[in-house]
Amino acid sequence: MDVLRDEIETDLEEFKVPGASWAVFEDGGIRQTGTAGLAEAGAPAAVTPDTLFQAASISKPVAVLAMLRLVDRGLLDLDEDVNRKLTSWQVPRTGYWQPVVTLRQLASHSAGLTVHGFPGYRHDDALPTTVQILDGVRPTNTFGVRVDLIPGTQFRYAGGGTIVMQQLLEDVTGTPFRELVRELVLEPFGMSDSDYVQPLPPELHARAATAHDELGCPLDGRWHAYPELAAAGLWTTPTDLAKLAIGVQRTYAGTDDALLSPQLVRQMLTSQITASQRIGGLGHLGLGFFLDDTGQRFGHSGGNAGFRCHLLAYRDTGQGAVVMTNGDNGSWVVMRAFAAIASTYSWEGYPQDVELPDLPADEVLADLVGSYRLDGRMAFTIERRGSGLEVTFDGQPPLRFMPRSATRFVVGTGTELEVRDGGLVFHQEGAELVCTRE
Numbered sequence: 001m002d003v004l005r006d007e008i009e010t011d012l013e014e015f016k017v018p019g020a021s022w023a024v025f026e027d028g029g030i031r032q033t034g035t036a037g038l039a040e041a042g043a044p045a046a047v048t049p050d051t052l053f054q055a056a057s058i059s060k061p062v063a064v065l066a067m068l069r070l071v072d073r074g075l076l077d078l079d080e081d082v083n084r085k086l087t088s089w090q091v092p093r094t095g096y097w098q099p100v101v102t103l104r105q106l107a108s109h110s111a112g113l114t115v116h117g118f119p120g121y122r123h124d125d126a127l128p129t130t131v132q133i134l135d136g137v138r139p140t141n142t143f144g145v146r147v148d149l150i151p152g153t154q155f156r157y158a159g160g161g162t163i164v165m166q167q168l169l170e171d172v173t174g175t176p177f178r179e180l181v182r183e184l185v186l187e188p189f190g191m192s193d194s195d196y197v198q199p200l201p202p203e204l205h206a207r208a209a210t211a212h213d214e215l216g217c218p219l220d221g222r223w224h225a226y227p228e229l230a231a232a233g234l235w236t237t238p239t240d241l242a243k244l245a246i247g248v249q250r251t252y253a254g255t256d257d258a259l260l261s262p263q264l265v266r267q268m269l270t271s272q273i274t275a276s277q278r279i280g281g282l283g284h285l286g287l288g289f290f291l292d293d294t295g296q297r298f299g300h301s302g303g304n305a306g307f308r309c310h311l312l313a314y315r316d317t318g319q320g321a322v323v324m325t326n327g328d329n330g331s332w333v334v335m336r337a338f339a340a341i342a343s344t345y346s347w348e349g350y351p352q353d354v355e356l357p358d359l360p361a362d363e364v365l366a367d368l369v370g371s372y373r374l375d376g377r378m379a380f381t382i383e384r385r386g387s388g389l390e391v392t393f394d395g396q397p398p399l400r401f402m403p404r405s406a407t408r409f410v411v412g413t414g415t416e417l418e419v420r421d422g423g424l425v426f427h428q429e430g431a432e433l434v435c436t437r438e
Contacts, residue, residue, distance in 0.1 A: 120224025211306020
């Protein structure tokens with residue numbers, strides 16, 4: 001499909017993403033694989049079908065599938081309080097209240113837990129243990145995992161909950177998570193190029209795509225490490241993730257080699273809670289996978305530092321695809337690629353509208369550069385960083401504010417800067433503070 005490759009190559013250049021790899025499948029087999037661009041900007045090596053990418057949050061449904069296999073074996077119960085079997089760590093009290101959290105809630109992001117995602121660790125950083133991640137203690141770079149919503153009442157995406165599940169699997173089996181998922185999922189599905197290994201061992205560095213920021217520049221050390229294995233730690237290829245999706249399709253169809261009982265695989269692909277929309281109209285959550293309104297499409301997106309990817313499959317028709325990129329702007333490449341694949345392969349009901357990024361104009365970015373005071377008090381400076389801003393508050397290291405629209409910029413803490421009526425407004429926790437230029 002040269003037309004698809006041409007379109008992806010054009011999008012890579014437009015959005016400053018060095019490379020992409022994809023796999024299209026139907027009728028239980030891989031129909032097409034393709035690649036475009038470079039494994040690292042400025043280097044000669046092109047992306048190949050064997051190039052390894054970080055799957056980021058697509059790590060989660062793979063981990064959930066491993067968990068469900070243990071439920072099938074009677075070692076775990078989807079609706080039991082996880083504290084009954086956790087031995088290395090416990091879901092802590094919230095004040096005087098001891099919340100009850102279940103695996104069903106963890107797998108559907110409805111447990112009311114904190115810690116949305118993980119920024120990863122630079123190549124020379126010390127890596128925390130799983131318990132340190134859960135407790136939020138050094139050298140962890142995220143807060144501790146806690147319940148601050150009533151479990152089961154609403155969707156809130158929480159990578160922290162996936163780490164609770166990871167610890168539970170290790171406590172119950174006495175087996176390291178990496179080995180456990182290899183035995184339960186990766187080997188049965190023939191995913192020989194996949195591994196929950198962090199950091200990536202040197203012998204695999206030559207096969208791995210380098211992560212790039214929104215300007216298309218390589219990250220220092222080539223990529224971040226993610227010791228949060230179940231949530232973000234899988235290295236893989238589009239072909240291997242396609243094998244995963246095909247395996248789930250076959251399991252749902254009840255083939256002789258099905259990895260799960262019919263009851264459990266149907267629960268996996270049945271909406272547990274309404275969720276925020278993902279690529280391809282996936283607005284519900286089953287167990288591990290996002291689902292569309294009809295229950296026909298299932299999938300998951302992924303976004304680690306410098307990597308963006310998406311998997312989507314049709315439950316009954318055997319169709320689907322995986323697209324992986326090595327740039328922070330890769331989501332736009334991924335969305336356009338899926339729209340093109342859906343049109344080419346006649347995917348029923350796939351939404352064709354692709355919302356293009358509403359990025360700030362160059363003159364807006366240039367005009368924002370300067371020195372300010374927040375509410376007449378705290379000093380800060382703004383420098384341009386690609387389509388975003390580098391903001392340095394007095395006494396703090398710089399923060400990267402990325403564009404949410406043509407006039408709004410957001411940082412990972414949820415803090416925003418808004419261009420309004422020719423001025424700048426700071427938003428945080430419901431407060432609005434005027435920024436005065438000096």
